[in-house]
Structure formats: C-alpha cells, structure tokens
C-alpha cells in the first residue's frame with residue numbers, strides 16, 4: 543500500500559478544467575503531480591505553477607503547461623504535503639527545503655489542499671525541527687538570535703560538508719524547539735529577526751487536509 547500515492551491522487555480529483563494549480567514539493571506531492579500529468583495527457587486543460595525547481599522540472603517532463611506569476615492573477619488550488627499538522631490545521635513545512643516558495647504559493651491560492659499520511663497528525667507542533675530559511679550573510683548572528691528564542695539550531699547540509707542551498711540561494715536552519723505552544727507568536731518572532739527570510743510555520747493557510755491511512759482509506763479534515 544503506497545499511502546502517499548493514494549492520498550496524492552485523491553486530492554487531484556478536486557482539479558477542474560480551466561484551473562491554475564499550485565504544485566507542491568516532496569514525496570507525497572510527487573504523486574499528485576504524476577496524477578495531474580496523467581489527467582493532462584487525457585485532455586485536462588489547466589496551467590500550473592511550481593513550489594520548487596524540482597517540481598517544475600518534473601511537471602515539465604509530464605507536459606503540464608507551466609506559468610509564472612506574471613501570467614496569472616490567482617491560483618485556484620494548490621496541492622502540497624506537510625511535515626506536521628495540528629488539530630487547528632496549522633502546519634510545519636519545509637522538510638524538503640521549499641518552504642519559502644511553498645508559502646508564497648499557498649498565500650496566493652484560493653484553496654490549499656494538504657496531503658499527508660496519518661503519522662503527520664500531531665497534537666502540538668514542534669517534534670519535527672522547524673525549518674527556517676536564512677540568508678547566508680551574517681548567518682552566525684542570525685543563528686544566535688534565533689537560538690535566543692529557546693531552540694537548538696542545525697545548519698542543513700546537502701552532504702557531509704556542503705550547506706544545503708535553497709532554490710532562492712539561501713540556507714536552512716532546522717530549529718528544535720521543546721514544543722511550539724503558540725505557533726503564531728513563534729512565527730512572528732522568527733520573522734522579526736533580520737536575516738530570516740521565512741519559517742516553516744503555515745498558520746491558518748490549509749483549507750482541507752487529506753489524510754491517507756494504512757488501510758488505504760483517505761479522510762478529509764476541514765475546519
């Protein structure tokens with residue numbers, strides 16, 4: 543049973559002719575993009591915008607028509623994964639390092655549909671280290687200020703020696719908080735630090751969460 547495939551494909555049923563679609567990033571979003579590619583091949587008429595270079599390359603391989611922000615007014619629906627989802631549908635994202643483009647696209651979308659397996663559902667956010675995108679200049683100073691908020695930080699690496707570089711040319715600090723009791727406050731505090739570009743807390747953005755379960759069923763959570 544491939545839960546990621548089942549849940550990714552289930553969400554794609556919401557896509558209709560004429561829509562502009564945001565394409566997520568990660569191993570669950572991969573299956574949604576693959577299904578969209580199949581539907582495009584059968585005649586579905588949509589245009590799409592990707593949350594990462596990786597998803598864009600994949601979508602182009604499948605001949606999904608791609609657009610940029612200069613060509614659209616709004617995104618009708620975005621389908622993306624998440625690392626953690628709490629009962630208020632607040633999320634941690636950015637495990638794949640694409641949090642900034644994901645947030646830009648999520649906030650420009652009429653509907654953000656999140657696709658996860660049930661292991662991603664949590665009572666409180668924070669067991670998954672919170673990804674924070676920071677500019678390389680002054681990272682030592684930025685990092686010290688972030689740690690003053692009460693977390694331990696780890697500079698993400700792409701291999702043992704090289705820093706992971708985001709699609710925007712920045713670094714990621716993975717921040718281990720004991721728990722994130724007040725996501726809104728934590729997000730504001732982080733984004734108030736010079737050098738922080740954005741953080742992986744997605745608050746009040748998810749419209750619906752599709753949850754795939756081991757038995758093959760998909761539940762939909764909506765607030």
Ligand code: 5RP
Nearest residue numbers: 568569570623636637638640
């Ligand atoms: C990438 C993300 C992903 O959506 C998140 O990491 C979930 O990925 P996966 O579906 O592979 O578990 O936020 O930046």
